[in-house]
Amino acid sequence: MTKAIILGSGAASGVPTISDGWGACDASESKNRRSRAGVYFEDGATHILIDSSADVREQLIANNIRRLNAVFYTHAHADHTMGIDDLRALNYHIDDITGMQKKVQGQALDIYAVEPHIAEIRRRFAYVLTDEKVREQTHRPQLCPHEIQFGQPIIIGSVKIMPLEFAGHTVVTTGYVFNDGQLVLIPDYKEIPAQTLAYLQKIDVNVLIMPLTAVEECRYHAGIDIDKHYIAQIRPQRTVLTHLGAKCDYQTVLQLCPPHVEPAFDNMALEL
Ligand SMILES: [Zn+2]
Ligand SMILES: [Zn+2]
Numbered sequence: 001m002t003k004a005i006i007l008g009s010g011a012a013s014g015v016p017t018i019s020d021g022w023g024a025c026d027a028s029e030s031k032n033r034r035s036r037a038g039v040y041f042e043d044g045a046t047h048i049l050i051d052s053s054a055d056v057r058e059q060l061i062a063n064n065i066r067r068l069n070a071v072f073y074t075h076a077h078a079d080h081t082m083g084i085d086d087l088r089a090l091n092y093h094i095d096d097i098t099g100m101q102k103k104v105q106g107q108a109l110d111i112y113a114v115e116p117h118i119a120e121i122r123r124r125f126a127y128v129l130t131d132e133k134v135r136e137q138t139h140r141p142q143l144c145p146h147e148i149q150f151g152q153p154i155i156i157g158s159v160k161i162m163p164l165e166f167a168g169h170t171v172v173t174t175g176y177v178f179n180d181g182q183l184v185l186i187p188d189y190k191e192i193p194a195q196t197l198a199y200l201q202k203i204d205v206n207v208l209i210m211p212l213t214a215v216e217e218c219r220y221h222a223g224i225d226i227d228k229h230y231i232a233q234i235r236p237q238r239t240v241l242t243h244l245g246a247k248c249d250y251q252t253v254l255q256l257c258p259p260h261v262e263p264a265f266d267n268m269a270l271e272l
Contacts, residue, residue, distance in 0.1 A: 002043045002272040004183050004207070007059035009264040010034030011213045011245035012079035014055070023246025031250040031265035036079045037243055039185055039209060040065060041178055046157030048072065050176065050185060056083030062267060066090075070156045071143075072163075073113040074187030075173045076120035084125050088141035108144040112154070114163065114174055115147045150174070151195075164199060167191040169220050177203065182272050184236070186210040188243065190222045192230055200234045207270055208236035211243035212253065212263070224256055231261060240264045 015034040016022045025032040036053030040063065049056075049071045060066070068090050074080055090109050113121065122129040128140050148154060150165040162177040168190025175186045175196070181203040186192075188211055192200070210227055217223030222230075231239050241253065242264040253263040 002041075002179075002182060004042070004209075004270040004272060005040040005063055006209070006240065006242055006264040006266065006268040006270070007038035007040055007049075007063065008035035008053055008055050009242045009244055009266050009268065010036050011211075011243050012036065012077070013246065015244070015246050017246050020246050024252070025246055025249045026251065029250050031263075033266065034244060035059060035266055036082075037074075039242075041159070041183060043157070043159045043179070046159045048156060048159060048161075048178075050074065051080040052083040052087055053079055054082040057086040057089075059266075060086075060089075068109060071109065071111045072161065072174075072176060073111065073117050073121065074175070074185070075169070075171055076113070076117045076124060077171075077188070081121060081124065084121070084128060084143075085141060087143065088139060091142050108142040110146055110156075111143050112146045112148050112163075114150065114172075116172070117174065118145050118147055121145070148174075151199075162199075164196045165193055166196065167193050168222070181205045182207070183270070184208045184234075188213070188221065190217065190220060190226065197230070197233065205234055205236035206238070207272060208234060208239045209242055209264070210239065212241040212248060213243050213245045214247045215253065215256065216247075224253075228258060228261075231258070236260075238270075240268070240270065 035055035037051050038053050038059050039050040041048045047068050049068050148163050153162040160179050164175045166173045166175050166189035169188040173187035177184050184205050213221035215224050239261040
């Protein structure tokens, strides 16, 4: 069985936000309570996480995700990486019979990103990805970074993953195509480069996950008009809008959506 879960449907501040509370969101609608960005993809025994926000611990616990084969990053911004320390729990194997945690000796968790994002993660979390021996006795995740290239697919277990380039955010970002279109994840973006769009138009996209940070476009994020423009060109079977900020009330966004498009919510499961 193949499925995906929207672990976190919120933008960088989550909803409610510290500064603005619920913003335009109806506090009585439970789908408006949003943690930060994260998506999980599972195909049989292959378990993949995309981004590790500060909320990743709660997200993995809520969905009973205890093993991962790999973590892929869309970019290194704080709202997509700040939970990296919690990935150390994935270096342990939970024995199904005894329930005891056992360290998997020497088994680092593989993380994947394009070179500038690996470099930025290394800079932000130097204590995690240092090549030097850490002298003090400190717990840290054991991660094995892998550089990937736009347009060069890689295989993780039973899953083919194609990294694609996106533009218009403050940095170049990485989107991912799983199993030739079974699932497509568009990262923070404002513009889809011609080469990426051509690729997405030539495959059959089953489910498309794309960001809607605010209904109106802003400097570094697409709004609903830009999203709709690209949905019409990619023609997915179904589209889910995520990375929703406090200006994006669930019911209000739903009314603005064309057929087969809907806003995401935390722990939303997608059969693929
Ligand atoms: Zn973001
Ligand atoms: Zn970002």
